Amino acid sequence: MSLQRTAAIVLPLIIAFLFSPAAHAADPKPIPDKLIVLTFDDANASDYHTVALILKQHGFNATFYVTSGWVGSEKRLTWDDVRKLHELGFEIGNHSVTHPNFLDRSEDQFRAEVTGFDQACIQHGILKATSFGYPGSHFDRRMVRVLNELGYTTARRGSDPEAQWSDDGGIGIAYEPGLDDPFLVPGAFTRGSGFADSQGLLDAINMANNGKISVLIYHGVPDLFPHCSTSVERFKADMQMLKDQGCTVISMRDLSSYVDLTKRPRDIYAPIINRLGGFAVNPETNAKRNPSFSWTFASRKTNHSQVAYQILVASSKQKLERDEGDLWDTGKVNSVESKNIAYRGKRLEKNNDYWWKVRLWNQPDQKELDRVSKWIAAELISTMRKSLPGPYSQPVKLELN
């Protein structure tokens, strides 16, 4: 084989390796504050005819989650439009063939809809998708497993069960890379008739800090359906706000530059369950030789209250960060008390520094369960029926006086 021929074969391989997501993942860039992922669902004609131009004017990237079975119908994209979006550098994401509630379908049916979309893209000269948008935000373990098997790297949901997500929009939660599973990336804000002012978007922008990323969900500009529609004026104002706020606006695919997408939680639901628990705010110590501890219960859910707590006191911050309470570990104490809990651990010396933190368990919220049980996976609902622990509070220094 000639040197030229070898080079002709090997060079593209090296280039393909250098630009593959895996190569990025090895050394992700630091995540800037106000990093925003922009997504558009349901293959509306406006994706190409209105949105694309506005995004290009601002230098923004985006993911268009296309439902392939809807392409070519009235007020939807044509395959020509989809290909042009792809050629403009935007990402085409998989939003299934027929947009069903997959909780009611078999694993084989889910697989068939994912690969059916992939085949339609290949037929029309469009790159195979690597991101999936759950239709109606219905997800479960089977779907996550199948997407992983089929070479997908990310998937986007709404924000339930942690934050109420509805058809007419809403404020969700920021994506926490390294914590959230890349196949369960939550939405931070959905534009819809219920959220037509600028506040929700501003909240979502401000949530994107300290390594967190906000994913925005839009539908048509305007949409076929009024509840999830965004007017052209509103959309232009939104994009201007992202610009004025100094946001970096990317597609789901671009996440691979910032996030090691191969890093996954030990359980895909663990981060979700962790957010469903109650948590402590304003942890305070009465710093005497025999201190006492207080906090306030907080929750994202209005009907929650504290039913148990666990306090850890440690001789170093490092021990506490490993959840080691070498001086005092109360274990789970079933109690609604949150004021002046007296210390009952090992003897404390006046000149030493100590550290403490607390976590809280909430009661299951029946109203919330009733609301979500029709469209959240049964396996997640059964967990939500239990009293759940929230995350530990930040370690607080205990200086005795």
Ligand SMILES: [Zn+2]
């Ligand atoms: Zn949809």
